[in-house]
Amino acid sequence: xxxxxxxxxxxxxxxxxxxxxxxxxxxxxxxxxxxxxxxxxxxxxxxxxxxxxxxxxxxxxxxxxxxxxxxxxxxxxxxxxxxxxxxxxxxxxxxxxxxxxxxxxxxxxxxxxxxxxxxxxxxxxxxxxxxxxxxxxxxxxxxxxxxxxxxxxxxxxxxxxxxxxxxxxxxxxxxxxxxxxxxxxxxxxxxxxxxxxxxxxxxxxxxxxxxxxxxxxxxxxxxxxxxxxxxxxxxxxxxxxxxxxxxxxxxxxxxxxxxxxxxxxxxxxxxxxxxxxxxxxxxxxxxxxxxxxxxxxxxxxxxxxxxxxxxxxxxxxxxxxxxxxxxxxxxxxxxxxxxxxxxxxxxxxxxxxxxxxxxxxxxxxxxxxxxxxxxxxxxxxxxxxxxxxxxxxxxxxxxxxxxxxxxxxxxxxxxxxxxxxxxxxxxxxxxxxxxxxxxxxxxxxxxxxxxxxxxxxxxxxxxxxxxxxxxxxxxxxxxxxxxxxxxxxxxxxxxxxxxxxxxx
Amino acid sequence: xxxxxxxxxxxxxxxxxxxxxxxxxxxxxxxxxxxxxxxxxxxxxxxxxxxxxxxxxxxxxxxxxxxxxxxxxxxxxxxxxxxxxxxxxxxxxxxxxxxxxxxxxxxxxxxxxxxxxxxxxxxxxxxxxxxxxxxxxxxxxxxxxxxxxxxxxxxxxxxxxxxxxxxxxxxxxxxxxxxxxxxxxxxxxxxxxxxxxxxxxxxxxxxxxxxxxxxxxxxxxxxxxxxxxxxxxxxxxxxxxxxxxxxxxxxxxxxxxxxxxxxxxxxxxxxxxxxxxxxxxxxxxxxxxxxxxx
Numbered sequence: 109x110x111x112x113x114x115x116x117x118x119x120x121x122x123x124x125x126x127x128x129x130x131x132x133x134x135x136x137x138x139x140x141x142x143x144x145x146x147x148x149x150x151x152x153x154x155x156x157x158x159x160x161x162x163x164x165x166x167x168x169x170x171x172x173x174x175x176x177x178x179x180x181x182x183x184x185x186x187x188x189x190x191x192x193x194x195x196x197x198x199x200x201x202x203x204x205x206x207x208x209x210x211x212x213x214x215x216x217x218x219x220x221x222x223x224x225x226x227x228x229x230x231x232x233x234x235x236x237x238x239x240x241x242x243x244x245x246x247x248x249x250x251x252x253x254x255x256x257x258x259x260x261x262x263x264x265x266x267x268x269x270x271x272x273x274x275x276x277x278x279x280x281x282x283x284x285x286x287x288x289x290x291x292x293x294x295x296x297x298x299x300x301x302x303x304x305x306x307x308x309x310x311x312x313x314x315x316x317x318x319x320x321x322x323x324x325x326x327x328x329x330x331x332x333x334x335x336x337x338x339x340x341x342x343x344x345x346x347x348x349x350x351x352x353x354x355x356x357x358x359x360x361x362x363x364x365x366x367x368x369x370x371x372x373x374x375x376x377x378x379x380x381x382x383x384x385x386x387x388x389x390x391x392x393x394x395x396x397x398x399x400x401x402x403x404x405x406x407x408x409x410x411x412x413x414x415x416x417x418x419x420x421x422x423x424x425x426x427x428x429x430x431x432x433x434x435x436x437x438x439x440x441x442x443x444x445x446x447x448x449x450x451x452x453x454x455x456x457x458x459x460x461x462x463x464x465x466x467x468x469x470x471x472x473x474x475x476x477x478x479x480x481x482x483x484x485x486x487x488x489x490x491x492x493x494x495x496x497x498x499x500x501x502x503x504x505x506x507x508x509x510x511x512x513x514x515x516x517x518x519x520x521x522x523x524x525x526x527x528x529x530x531x532x533x534x535x536x537x538x539x540x541x542x543x544x545x546x547x548x549x550x551x552x553x554x555x556x557x558x559x560x561x562x563x564x565x566x567x568x569x570x571x572x573x574x575x576x577x578x579x580x581x582x583x584x585x586x587x588x589x590x591x592x593x594x595x596x597x598x599x600x601x602x603x604x605x606x607x608x609x610x611x612x
Numbered sequence: 613x614x615x616x617x618x619x620x621x622x623x624x625x626x627x628x629x630x631x632x633x634x635x636x637x638x639x640x641x642x643x644x645x646x647x648x649x650x651x652x653x654x655x656x657x658x659x660x661x662x663x664x665x666x667x668x669x670x671x672x673x674x675x676x677x678x679x680x681x682x683x684x685x686x687x688x689x690x691x692x693x694x695x696x697x698x699x700x701x702x703x704x705x706x707x708x709x710x711x712x713x714x715x716x717x718x719x720x721x722x723x724x725x726x727x728x729x730x731x732x733x734x735x736x737x738x739x740x741x742x743x744x745x746x747x748x749x750x751x752x753x754x755x756x757x758x759x760x761x762x763x764x765x766x767x768x769x770x771x772x773x774x775x776x777x778x779x780x781x782x783x784x785x786x787x788x789x790x791x792x793x794x795x796x797x798x799x800x801x802x803x804x805x806x807x808x809x810x811x812x813x814x815x816x817x818x819x820x821x822x823x824x825x826x827x828x829x830x831x832x833x834x835x836x837x838x839x840x841x842x843x844x845x846x847x848x849x850x851x852x853x854x855x856x857x858x859x860x861x862x863x864x865x866x867x868x869x870x871x872x873x874x875x876x877x878x879x880x881x882x883x884x885x886x887x888x889x890x891x892x893x894x895x896x897x898x899x900x901x902x903x904x905x906x
Binding site: 200 | 773780783785786790897
């Protein structure tokens, strides 16, 4: 019987049951979607099948016979290869070096660079992948880096491909190319497992879908015979009472934040932000879309004061922000949720309470003559934990011990506590499950409903179109255009973010 | 002999142990192990060579014993840096202090002196002089030849590729079946071999072992690694440059009475300048100092 199968697999980490008695299979030539919320166990299951983890109980079977996988190399030798969500690549090495590492061509100890390049070029040509074997991986874009990851697996002759959230960072065009490749591999007899939490991707390429919820299989469906609502229900159960409202048509007030011709220096003499102009009004959520690295991060950092601007003006309610440092801007009403919450947003070794009072205005009474008032700090933590439903509800827990969603709740609690006029949020819901995402979106809407403004940078277009009043699209550091939610909005944004649309 | 030839000669004598330690440092650091222990490899190699030669009466056996001593120290260092989550900098400094004290203790227990071992004697020194090739010790030629060899190994061999891969991203290498622990242990052992040879040269060049004999050359070598941006050719160039500077300073001192501490500070000033990013950007291997596993 040909196929990759998992039977009764259980895996626990400490007290947590990551997987409980999970069975799953993919046949040759089949594309199976493995879906579920964050923490449902999708990645754990993939890591077991690809040899990175060993199950506590249960078997992995390849073409009918049980295999013992002691490492990823064992998995590769039985034809199972995994493409990681966070690429396992070495930026300093060339494409060819990355691909052949561990099975380098050449006699004896010699590494034959020419043969490696030829091998990679031949494999790339066979699958229609566009890569230059001699390029440094660090110089490549996200989509090209993913092709290198795919080549690593294909060169090793994989018959079963496990793709962990492969579309998360890709622009729409690259997603289309990836799906074309996946279909082609399936038609050539490969079995493909596509892990995702985007249901529309399941409907786009998968024939079957297996749904995980809290470490158990909650259902298995033929995609042709199911609908999004049904699969979504299997994913989240009855936890989410009502689906999020689509679109937002909130009232729009006076201009709060005016940015004109803002330019920020980037690497190598290039401008990271190139004469960008935009306005955020009271009561408005403005989206900021773009391929990763188009200047969104630098723009938000320049507005928050973390990064300095070269030229242009920024005014909050008529007061120029550029001469102010970060603390002054915070006092003036700017709040910032950075993209990398663990590195830039929170101090993970400090407790929830301590993180909440970091950067708080001196008149808030958390300190007296330079000494922290622990009681006051603790009370602040307790209140925020209760108000924002942080779990576990322990204000003295270190932030590192919280899940991503709860860390984000703490960060948002801190940034919203001072009632900012404008919130700058970069990917505030990235990596969060549906419930936590809904909570984050609700906070943004609350702020806008109360007359604040939100600038929301993100790469998930449906999310942006759902939450925002309008979406600005960045391309190569500039604002390439504006799109309002509606028909073909996604396509128009996709065109603008890849430089295809008319410049305003 | 004319003055320029004197200078070349003095430069190569200074350069031999420094070059070898620098190349050892490049291999070790490119695999991801911060190597502050080079000083201890030099000391072990020098002490082993002096004591081994005195004990066996053979230069070749003495040199082999010196290399073996350096390899034992390097193996200890490698295991601490790969099998534990110890901080590489602390491990290296601790090893230097330990070996410095151990060589002095050995001097006391074997030769009943705290300062230096007995000299090798005129017969052995004559044989050393006779072994010179084109006026230089064989180890000097080995050191010069090791520069292209290390560069070629890193760029064109499978172990070299794996070493670079582990220094940049050990998790990625592991996922492709390359054992990061194995690669790092072998890289540090190679550093022990090269640097130990430098130590052997130190003892044989002077004809005895004296305490603190490495004289900071291990740290200077690490400075060369940084100045050379972790690349063998440029790091070797830095080592040769500093050897020339030291030789010049020694000769100038005779004439001008400039304290030699002044030129000796220069390498560290240059290191600080390089690290500060004023002259180009020095990018260390991405996983330098990163413990394995967990």
